[in-house]
Amino acid sequence: MEPTKELNELLTSTCEWLRGTGPENDIVLSSRIRLARNLSGYAFSERLEEARQRQLLDEVEKAVVSLPMLKDSYFFDYKNLKDLDMQFLLERHLISREHAADQGERGLAVSRNEVISIMVLEEDHLRVQVLQSGLNLIEAWRLVDKVDSALDKRLSYSFHESLGYLTACPTNVGTGLRASCMVHLAGLMMTKQVNKILQALSKLNLTARGFFGEGTQASGNFFQFSNQMTLGQAEEEIVDGLDRVMRQVIEHEKEARSHLVEKRRAKLEDQIWRAVGALKSARLMSSAETLGLLSLMRLGVDVGFIKNLSKKNLNALFLYMQPAHLQKLSSVTLKTAERDYKRAELLRTRLKDVELV
Amino acid sequence: MICNACGQNEATIHLTEIMNNQMVEVHLCESCAEQKGSDFKTHFDFNKLLASLSDIGVTGRDEAGEKLTCKTCSMSYEDFGRTGRLGCADCYRFFERVLTPLLKRVQRELRHVGKVPAKATGEMKWSVELRDLHERLKKCIAAETFEEAAQIRDRIHQLEERVKKSDKKQK
Ligand SMILES: [Zn+2]
Numbered sequence: 001m002e003p004t005k006e007l008n009e010l011l012t013s014t015c016e017w018l019r020g021t022g023p024e025n026d027i028v029l030s031s032r033i034r035l036a037r038n039l040s041g042y043a044f045s046e047r048l049e050e051a052r053q054r055q056l057l058d059e060v061e062k063a064v065v066s067l068p069m070l071k072d073s074y075f076f077d078y079k080n081l082k083d084l085d086m087q088f089l090l091e092r093h094l095i096s097r098e099h100a101a102d103q104g105e106r107g108l109a110v111s112r113n114e115v116i117s118i119m120v121l122e123e124d125h126l127r128v129q130v131l132q133s134g135l136n137l138i139e140a141w142r143l144v145d146k147v148d149s150a151l152d153k154r155l156s157y158s159f160h161e162s163l164g165y166l167t168a169c170p171t172n173v174g175t176g177l178r179a180s181c182m183v184h185l186a187g188l189m190m191t192k193q194v195n196k197i198l199q200a201l202s203k204l205n206l207t208a209r210g211f212f213g214e215g216t217q218a219s220g221n222f223f224q225f226s227n228q229m230t231l232g233q234a235e236e237e238i239v240d241g242l243d244r245v246m247r248q249v250i251e252h253e254k255e256a257r258s259h260l261v262e263k264r265r266a267k268l269e270d271q272i273w274r275a276v277g278a279l280k281s282a283r284l285m286s287s288a289e290t291l292g293l294l295s296l297m298r299l300g301v302d303v304g305f306i307k308n309l310s311k312k313n314l315n316a317l318f319l320y321m322q323p324a325h326l327q328k329l330s331s332v333t334l335k336t337a338e339r340d341y342k343r344a345e346l347l348r349t350r351l352k353d354v355e356l357v
Numbered sequence: 358m359i360c361n362a363c364g365q366n367e368a369t370i371h372l373t374e375i376m377n378n379q380m381v382e383v384h385l386c387e388s389c390a391e392q393k394g395s396d397f398k399t400h401f402d403f404n405k406l407l408a409s410l411s412d413i414g415v416t417g418r419d420e421a422g423e424k425l426t427c428k429t430c431s432m433s434y435e436d437f438g439r440t441g442r443l444g445c446a447d448c449y450r451f452f453e454r455v456l457t458p459l460l461k462r463v464q465r466e467l468r469h470v471g472k473v474p475a476k477a478t479g480e481m482k483w484s485v486e487l488r489d490l491h492e493r494l495k496k497c498i499a500a501e502t503f504e505e506a507a508q509i510r511d512r513i514h515q516l517e518e519r520v521k522k523s524d525k526k527q528k
């Protein structure tokens with residue numbers, strides 16, 4: 001029984017990280033906090049027999065649906081999902097690449113507004129995460145803490161007196177908390193200052209990754225910053241630490257943008273309008289090229305060059321241009337070359353109101 | 358431009374990667390890029406980390422020279438080195454000899470501060486709170502905020518009394 005209806009509902013709704021609201025949303029797309037939790041009495045996911053995995057999945061599903069705050073949520077059992085569905089959830093940042101690729105029993109609970117999601121049987125039994133639009137780490141922590149406490153009443157977490165919450169990987173032990181912000185640093189990239197920022201981050205025990213694309217690959221000037229350490233610091237402190245650094249990064253990015261607008265305006269205008277021109281007229285568009293051009297377009301909207309394009313509609317393009325979304329929207333399976341054609345078509349249609357001036 | 362990975366084919370794919378918080382340009386041919394995409398892991402290299410620990414005399418063996426293994430889930434030290442993942446909660450106990458220096462390298466401290474499950478036994482909760490309180494007390498004394506320090510001391514006494522009582526009950 002494929003959950004087609006539920007997936008289609010997701011397809012037509014705006015997911016949280018693309019709403020384009022929230023503080024500092026011109027630079028910070030979204031804030032996320034996830035907690036790694038394991039249940040006592042079960043081996044960690046990778047070493048758990050399939051029958052026990054099933055048991056755990058059922059136990060968690062029961063606990064999740066009984067939570068008032070997750071009453072109307074979707075619960076996906078992966079044995080009912082196709083590869084394309086999994087890719088689709090991955091593109092919406094509801095699940096991790098690892099969770100999509102793993103074998104064995106797995107599941108996912110998602111609240112209707114896609115703010116709360118719980119991966120079941122990822123590397124850890126539970127990965128509870130909350131997403132917020134813009135820079136909103138404090139609120140994300142408040143909410144994920146609440147969900148976690150509610151689950152804690154119904155499940156028995158694996159906890160060690162001095163090491164805290166036990167996790168499959170020792171890099172997550174303690175709080176099991178990973179806080180991250182997805183940022184668009186187009187200004188710092190163009191002024192070639194990103195490496196300076198990244199180096200400063202490592203001194204503060206923060207890590208940077210590319211946000212779109214595989215693994216560590218950075219594309220379209222999007223980055224994900226997160227805390228590295230999980231043991232020895234309370235949750236609020238970790239969250240607060242990242243929040244403070246993010247505010248500084250935002251300041252630097254703002255400075256870089258106004259420098260570009262004031263001192264290198266012609267060059268900037270040229271780059272942005274060329275991107276718009278390509279997006280509005282190309283017949284074949286790869287996802288990598290699209291990402292780079294959309295990044296420029298986003299900058300154009302943020303600095304006020306481009307009118308008639310709402311943040312929400314712009315953000316939707318980042319989602320819809322990805323392979324699984326593109327195929328779900330057109331209800332057909334497409335090969336790479338066909339996708340490039342469809343993608344170009346989608347961009348032209350959706351950007352038709354943006355005028356070339 | 359020649360592929361960075363195989364050094365033979367023409368590079369057609371140009372990536373920007375972040376390695377150790379540093380942006381690096383990588384140029385790959387199509388087949389190398391494909392390979393990279395499939396086996397790429399973002400986690401860090403545990404084998405390397407464990408090897409660096411053996412330089413300071415930490416090995417995957419106990420005092421008797423036996424290889425460390427988890428008696429509960431039978432995870433071996435090699436498995437752990439290869440995947441960087443432990444097999445079960447008890448692995449933390451069986452691999453303690455290696456995990457302690459490893460955690461020292463990758464984490465801030467060796468002791469958890471922060472949230473505690475509601476179901477953690479009363480004592481466990483108290484001991485975590487007690488530790489927090491002692492730390493705060495130290496800070497207060499250093500900062501000479503004596504009023505707060507006095508309050509913290511009261512709470513410590515209170516908790517210690519409770520721990521004593523529950524110890525008696527258990528006996
Ligand atoms: Zn090659």
Ligand SMILES: [Zn+2]
Nearest residue numbers: 427430445448
């Ligand atoms: Zn074990």
